[in-house]
Amino acid sequence: MKTPAVLLLFFASLFITGFLSCSPDIGLFYSVTMEEESSAGALPPTISPGDLVENASGEMLLVSGGLYLYTADAWKSDVVSPAAVDPQLPADSLARSAAYAYGTFFVCFVDNESGYPAGLYSSADPFAETSAWTKTTGVTNPERLLAENGVLFVVSRDITNATWSIYSYDGSVFTEELPDLDVNAGVWDMAWDGTDYWILWGESLYRGTLGGVKTVVDCSSIDGANIDYTGLFFHDPTGTIYLAANSLSKGSVWSWNGTGWTSVGSELEKLNDFAFFTVNGTPVILVGSVEGYYEFDGVSTFTLPEITCVYATYKTLELSDSVIREFMVSGDTFYALTSNAGLWKNSVPVGGSTRSWIQQ
């Protein structure tokens, strides 16, 4: 019988072809059953957050090329842009960096094509329908903002000489703190211990008082081949400065003992940023890495948290697979800004270390 034989061969070849195909990252039917309707108050799932800052009322501003505001438990993207009030700012300029200080939100824009600084704008209330942004003058080519505990620094770029300077800003006057920096690389970060600022810039760590003496912090004890300093954190309850450093393939964490650096963790994934909160009075420090994050007890123990299933609009995303570039803590809520999986929100758990993250 020819017909059944031909059909048998046909379907056998199809079966072989089909089962040799690759497995997906998530079950298809499973993804459908987990799918939730996109709400108007959600961020785009593919967003790559740049900076997330918060005012005293818990309202937040997220910059990610565009501007997103979080208020009344929802994100809104139809935000009045500074380009609407300043014809000198091209409409396609990209919001690169944000900060909140002196009761005001600040945003740095860069030109979409050249990447050059396009202006520093501020608004006390970007949430109001009639809010207006004001261009902040006094510093040339503002490119990036560094802020912590209300202390604001502006990174200024000299396009002609390819150098950078860092200015402090007291709400009205810019003061040059670190001139003629010539490294266009690395993660920029800062910590503020109440008296001194600590600023990471490329391969150097600077310490100084506002408008006062600046020194380059000796990092010889942690120097090695191809070391980058990537994160800086001031642990307020203990007054300790922590520094994250990455070699080519591994990350390590160091603490400042007043005169030098002491290793508190090594052989970790490559690290990016710190966040701090307490669980039942016990301090927990999160250290963001290129594969999720560690929980750090502030002494010497780093643990990988058990992360419960986390769901985006329709995908299952494991935060442990994501690059956490930056954290932001707001009361009992904390946020993880990832490079590849959007913005995630979590709450300090009542007990235990299992955490459920929700993509915003």
Next chain:
Amino acid sequence: MMVLLCLPFALFGQESEEPGMNIAYNKGDQNFLLNAGMFLPLFYFSTDGSVTPALEKMNPGITGSLSWVSYLNARTYLGFEFGGVYATTLNRTFVMIPVLAKLGYMFSAYPFEFPLSLGLGLDFLKVDDLFVTTVALKPEASFYWNFSSEWAFGGNVAYWFVPELYFSAELANQSMFGNFLDIRLSVLYHF
């Protein structure tokens, strides 16, 4: 579906055969069958026993297929079916392309035919950028009215059983079984 209903009259415009004529199949006779209709998601159940009503997550869609069968004897036939399903989920689009082997048995009471068939084969599933190849089992009950010795019209109801099984540790808990229903109108051509 309206096109399917009108097609035979538009194309052929002929009277039906005289009463008493019987459509008898012989070994080697063949049928082409065109189906179109509604795709209805029923439910998913997972290997842990939980059941998720499918209509909560997926809207009814459209379905269509082309079948060819050859009779092994007067009542039993073997063939294949190639089809397509389109539906929307809450945010995405669901596409299913089955390629099935089909074994059937026909009951007849002229001018009506009541074939029962079972389809088994590969099923290509796609939801946006997610693509899966799996198998599908599809029992089907049909009803046809023979308009002429060559053409018949009717409809069918088919049940889809689509297992999506994973054996890796990462995905084992995401193994699920899709259960769907087709309700379709049909045009059948004997030759």
